[in-house]
Amino acid sequence: MELYLYLALFSPLVSSLFSALFTATPKKQFTGIVASGLIILAFVSSTILLTHILSGGDVVHVELMTWMATGDLYIPFGFVVDQVSVTMMMVVTLVSSVVHVYSIGYMDHDKGFNRFFSYLSAFVFSMMILVMSDNFAGLFIGWEGVGLCSWLLIGFWYHKESATWAANEAFIMNRIADLGMLIGLFLVYWNTGTLQYEQAFAAMPSLSTDILTWMGIFLFIGAMGKSAQFPLHTWLADAMEGPTPVSALIHAATMVTAGVYLVIRANPLYDLIPNVGLFIASLGAFVAFYAASMALVNRDMKRIIAYSTLSQLGYMFVAAGLGAYWVALFHLMAHAFFKALLFLGAGNVMHAMHDELDPFKMGGLKKPMKATFIMMTLASVALAGIFPFAGFFSKDLILEVSIIEHHYIIYSVLLFTAGLTAFYSFRLVALIFHGEERYKLFGIHPHEAYKFMLVAMSPLLILAIIAGSFKMTYFEMVTALLPATEYHVHSVAMYWIMTIGTQIFVILAIAFAYKKYAMSPVTVPDGTSKMENRLCYKILINQYYIPYIYQEYVVKPYRELSTIFWKEIDMKIVDASVDGIAKIFYSTGENTRTMQSGNLSTMLKWMVAGIVALLSLAVVFGLAVRYSDEIKVILSGLGVQ
Amino acid sequence: MEIGLNHYLVLSTILFSIGLVGVMRRKNLLMLFFATEILLNSVNIAFAAISHYYGDLTGQMFAFFVIAIAASEVAVGLGLLIVWHKRHGNIDLEYMSTMRG
Secondary structure (H helix, E strand, O other): OHHHHHHHHHHHHHHHHHHHOOOOOOOOHHHHHHHHHHHHHHHHHHHHHHHHHHOOOOOEEEEEEEEEEEOOEEEEEEEEEOHHHHHHHHHHHHHHHHHHHHHHHHOOOOOOHHHHHHHHHHHHHHHHHHHHEOEHHHHHHHHHHHHHHHHHHHOOOOOOHHHHHHHHHHHHHHHHHHHHHHHHHHHHHHHHOOOEHHHHHHHHHHOOHHHHHHHHHHHHHHHHHHOOOOOOOHHHHHHHHOOHHHHHHHHHHOHHHHHHHHHHHOHHHHHHOHHHHHHHHHHHHHHHHHHHHHHHHOOOHHHHHHHHHHHHHHHHHHHHHOOOHHHHHHHHHHHHHHHHHHHHHHHHHHHHOOOOOOHHHOOOOOOOOHHHHHHHHHHHHHHHOOOOOHHHHHHHHHHHHHHHOOOHHHHHHHHHHHHHHHHHHHHHHHHHHOOOOHHHHHOOOOOOOOHHHHHHHHHHHHHHHHHHHHHHHHHHHHOOOOOOOOOOOOOHHHHHHHHHHHHHHHHHHHHHHHHHHHHOOOOOOOOOOOHHHOHHHHHHHOHHHHHHHHHHHHHHHHHHHHHHHHHHHHHHHHHHHHHHHHHHHHHHHHHHHHHOOOOHHHHHHHHHHHHHHHHHHHHHHHHHHHOHHHHHHHHHHHOOO | OOOOHHHHHHHHHHHHHHHHHHHHHOOEHHHHHHHHHHHHHHHHHHHHHHHHHHOOOHHHHHHHHHHHHHHHHHHHHHHHHHHHHHHHOOOEHHHOOOOOO
């Protein structure tokens, strides 16, 4: 089994290095094929490990080598395949295999084809380290690795100003959160003396609640950055500047769920501090609603899906915060499938529409792009949570958890958000695929994506439909590691009322979206309609003015402060002192070079002067040594020493 | 009054000072050699005197070494001096400044 573990871990690295060899050369089709092959190899290895774990096999635990060993500190490069990490491995390798194959078609005409695959595989490698590590240090390496790859990939089209800006924003936001994460890790090490999950969690129950609370808070700050929770959420929507396969893989399916994974992994810690858990759940519910509301009015296809991701991450945090870790992981898995599918579908649409992102300028695309239409509709159905699609099982479960735990406010927020989710998903589908063919006004002739791209997407489609049926198998597997709380509403009648009620509510929202955007004529908004001038619309389209506030009250003052530091402190103190030292050497040289007149007499005079100086020094020291006692007496008389 | 070690040392110091001033002030290369000889010989006097005072021959042996070295130094130096004079027609230090920085 260890062989498969190493294969799953290192074949993405090999893939990345192989593609990296060709980054400076023109597009080579085989880099894409080799990279995809290696990622699929990792996927197959993960599947073998999954069957091993499913059939009741032992947890695979290897220690590759010692990384740090000084004194009491011992951190190995250790990797573990247990019930939780194998689930993550499956999600990561499956989605990345699909995205790799898809990218061969999507990046077909791009100059940076080889470079793209190198980055993408490097991301998969970092993500595998993140999920497979058996200690916090390894997790942190992966954590930073995915952050770096995310930066590289958001800014993949680096000649675009907006792309580099978005990449830097994402990186800096994550860096702020990573500081919190690091403090959390230091607290763990300080108090438990180890970073290995097992020992650290075993030592935690004996610690005081205060320390545990701080640990939980700081680790969660790290999770907030990676999973783009409020108030560190603005980077995720801007990250859509990257190529669409990147959005599908990194900013929907895998990297952004790392925060959820961290909370799930640290479940023994969060179980001890239910207050922090409640905070996480409340923040999650808030973000779920907050992001969904922004998606309602947005006019950028990818941003709508990004807000939807944000909203779904909120759902996951609600489940994780309320202690239903396996539910959170289940929703993470189901969400990865349909959200990646949705993004890849959006990528097809973008290709067809020549990078047009405004769904109001599309319409009626279901005829030329039938397969994409079906896939995106089914993915949206799954996202909305209609029976029997994947989203129904995982999302309904989260709603049930919140009602069973008696958090009725969270429940109602989530229920309402479910309606919003259905509305904005189908608003998007209706605007893109139904109604009049508005794209004709812009002279675009849409075409369906390559066949193999559609075939590559099909596994995601199948999983988006059937993932829900794995619920019991999955439950039995992961509860070997996670708290096995089964969530059943107490009375059967109530369960049915809740489920059917939710379903009807969601279907009504879908019907409303269709009525508004598919049945009635839609015009491209130009800022004159009544709705666009309403206050709430303005708030939503401007993302609650949060980016504006950040720009005005954080970025600008910081910039001014930096300018002050640059001009006043750096130039006047630091630079001045460094330059001053250099000037001393220059001027001494300049002033003493007259000494070197070449005249023997002058040189001899200097020599004599030097001898006299040295001799007198020798005499002074000699006298000082000889009369040291007397000097001490005099000095003590003066009060020195 | 008996002549003791101090007298020799005082004589040596006086000679040394004269030599030093000569080294510093003279502009003629030949005079510089003379001044150097005075310096060396002042040291020789001090060596011999101290050697006699302690009854140890090492100092006198050093004096002999110094004399030998001084002789060869003068031989080489004078040779160079003559060559210099043949080429430039003078032996004035003021004109020997090719090492000017």
